[in-house]
Amino acid sequence: MxxxxxxxxxxxxxxxxxxxxxxxxxxxxxxxxxxxxxxxxxxxxxxxxxxxxxxxxxxxxxxxxxxxxxxxxxxxxxxxAATSQIEINGSQMTAGAGAKLSHAVIKAVGSGLGGLEHLVGIPGSVGGAVVGNASSDGRDIGSVVQSVSVLEPTGERRTLTQQEAGFFHRKSSLLGLSIVAVTFELEPRDVAALTKRMQKLWIGRNASRPNEEPRIAMPFVEPDEMNVNELLQQVGLAGIREGQVSLDAQSPQFLIAHSGATSEQCLKLIERVREQVLLQTGIDLQLNLQIW
Ligand SMILES: Cc1cc2nc3c(=O)[nH]c(=O)nc-3n(C[C@H](O)[C@H](O)[C@H](O)COP(=O)(O)OP(=O)(O)OC[C@H]3O[C@@H](n4cnc5c(N)ncnc54)[C@H](O)[C@@H]3O)c2cc1C
Incomplete structure (x- = not known):
């Protein structure tokens, strides 16, 4: 080739x-x-x-x-840089898919536009957040998406409406397309109040994350109206280990790859967790993590 x-x-x-x-x-x-x-x-x-x-x-x-x-x-x-630009036009904000989600959140808040502040602290890009319909605090990013510009596999560019993008709980119909840019429809609000809310959420999120561990992931989708952290604690899976991979002991929604971890060990641990949760609660935990 x-x-x-x-x-x-x-x-x-x-x-x-x-x-x-x-x-x-x-x-x-x-x-x-x-x-x-x-x-x-x-x-x-x-x-x-x-x-x-x-x-x-x-x-x-x-x-x-x-x-x-x-x-x-x-x-x-x-x-x-070309896919990372962020522009504001009235209550709309358009972000390139490569822009960091945190930059988009801070820009919106600083411009007095509400609707993204609850996503503060979620790592990754705007494109990654939209394709996986990232969510926090019970609200997903798809709810404020106005349109999504994508490339078809042929390279043809199309703009999809929120409805066409097909947002569901922690997923969208966009997988397989290349997201180029996203336009959000946000709500004008008081900058100081938005900033305060964002800071509060940021502190809460940081406190629950195993900060001393740089190699982490959040593999599971929160089951409807349930906290995956509490669920894993109840089932006794906090700290469970497979080779060099474990769930965090305090915040088991995080998977940690220790030195020498392999993808096989990650997949084995994920399967063990899903099996145990299903056996003990009947809940079929869905995977958020994408596997290549
Ligand atoms: C510490 C930590 C905390 C987290 N907290 C949360 C949370 O609170 N809520 C939440 O929902 N998630 C959370 N996540 C998961 C993750 O951060 C989100 O899913 C994030 O939105 C992924 O974005 P990314 O750019 O890193 O995607 P990547 O990991 O780069 O990619 C993920 C998938 O998206 C696809 N993709 C990425 N960009 C594009 C694009 N432009 N066009 C088409 N496909 C694309 C990739 O091909 C891949 O299939 C957390 C993860 C970690 C490590």
Missing amino acids: SFPDELMHLIRTDEPLGPLVWLGIGGPARFFAEPVDETDLQRLVQAANEAGLPVRILGGGSNLLVREAGFDGLVISLAG
Whole structure:
């Protein structure tokens, strides 16, 4: 497989993915690119499609488990500045998919626009948050999405309405498309009150996170109206370990990859947890973590 000449300067081969994801695990991407603008992104998606090469978009890597075999296709990272811009127009805010979610939250709050402040502290990109319909404090990001600009696998650009994006509890119908930008419809509010609320939520979130552990993930979707942390505590799974992977003892909704952890150990631990929760409570815990 070779890409058109004008794209070759963007392509790297056998790029290790472990350092780019929070869990720090995973083999290489056969092809890897960081487009500098949207035109390049479009051409990369189109070229891969024409060659029959699978494409994955990498955001902040906070919701990804990459197997040691890596990914036999093209991984496109949206960390570049061109896909990270954020603009405000009245009560609407448009953010490039590569923008950090935390930047979008702070920009909205600082501009006196409410609707995203409860998502403060969720790591990752705007694109990653929208594709997985990230949520916190009982509200998901999809509820304030006005439209989503995506690239079809053919490279064709389309704008989808909130309804077409199909937001459900911690999922959307966007998986498989490349999100380029998202427009949010927000609510004008008092900056000081919004800032105070954001700070309060930030403190609460930070307190529950195992801060001394850099390699962590939040693998499970909260079951309807249940706190996954409390559920795992009740079932006695806090601190459970499989090789070099464990659930945190205080906040078991977090999976920790210790030195020497493998993707196999992560998957085994996740399966053991799901099995135990199902056996003891009848609840079928769904996976939030994406596996490549
Ligand atoms: C400490 C910690 C706390 C967390 N807290 C929360 C929480 O409170 N609530 C919550 O909902 N989640 C939480 N998460 C999970 C995670 O942060 C979110 O799911 C986040 O939105 C993932 O964004 P990302 O950019 O890192 O996605 P990535 O991990 O890079 O990607 C995840 C998936 O999204 C796809 N994707 C990413 N960008 C795009 C794009 N532009 N177009 C198409 N597909 C794309 C990827 O291909 C992949 O399938 C937490 C994770 C951690 C580690």
